[in-house]
Amino acid sequence: MINGEHLTAMNIxxxxxxxxxxxxxxxxxxxxxxxxxAKLNDKRTTVHPSVNCGMTQAAPVELLHQTFGxxxxxxxxxxxxxxxxxxxxYWYASGANSAAKxxxxxxxxxxxxxxxxxxxxxxxxxxVDGRKAGGVSQEEHRWREELYWKVKKLNQRGVAATTExxxxxxxCDSLLLQETVRESPEVVAPTL
Numbered sequence: 001m002i003n004g005e006h007l008t009a010m011n012i013x014x015x016x017x018x019x020x021x022x023x024x025x026x027x028x029x030x031x032x033x034x035x036x037x038a039k040l041n042d043k044r045t046t047v048h049p050s051v052n053c054g055m056t057q058a059a060p061v062e063l064l065h066q067t068f069g070x071x072x073x074x075x076x077x078x079x080x081x082x083x084x085x086x087x088x089x090y091w092y093a094s095g096a097n098s099a100a101k102x103x104x105x106x107x108x109x110x111x112x113x114x115x116x117x118x119x120x121x122x123x124x125x126x127x128v129d130g131r132k133a134g135g136v137s138q139e140e141h142r143w144r145e146e147l148y149w150k151v152k153k154l155n156q157r158g159v160a161a162t163t164e165x166x167x168x169x170x171x172c173d174s175l176l177l178q179e180t181v182r183e184s185p186e187v188v189a190p191t192l
Contacts, residue, residue, distance in 0.1 A: 021067060022106060026109030031112070051120075057089075064091045068093055070091055
């Protein structure tokens with residue numbers, strides 16, 4: 001029976017190589033990546049969706065880039081202790097079109113970050129383009145702010161990171177972009 005199940009699983013992998021790659025990459029994003037909405041500037045209401053991942057192992061990050069496009073760069077994180085940190089190969093897909101392209105394909109396979117993906121997809125597909133609409137309405141601003149805080153709260157589950165990397169106003173449970181609350185107080189959205 002075990003051999004029969006194993007052969008069945010092997011046949012599935014051989015019959016659906018693209019699904020296998022997507023399931024693998026979803027696992028990478030679940031464990032090492034970040035799905036977020038970031039505020040690019042405190043003075044603006046711009047909320048920016050992105051999916052990113054940084055690892056010292058290049059192969060998974062290169063596969064993300066080959067599969068989805070986006071950008072890849074090497075980053076040197078700042079370590080908290082005196083020991084040197086390994087450089088990270090960092091991949092990201094940012095902006096509504098790029099993030100939606102990635103998340104639409106990974107969504108069926110995500111486990112840990114499925115809620116974040118659903119919220120970011122909602123944002124990507126339903127946001128009003130302020131440039132085309134003559135600005136962002138108060139209602140649109142409140143909706144964006146609500147989604148931003150939902151994702152931020154979901155991404156603040158992690159334990160304090162050993163590396164610090166990025167300083168934008170955002171939160172992510174990835175060790176690469178860890179900006180989580182160190183003492184785990186409740187995240188409260190400001191009233192609008």
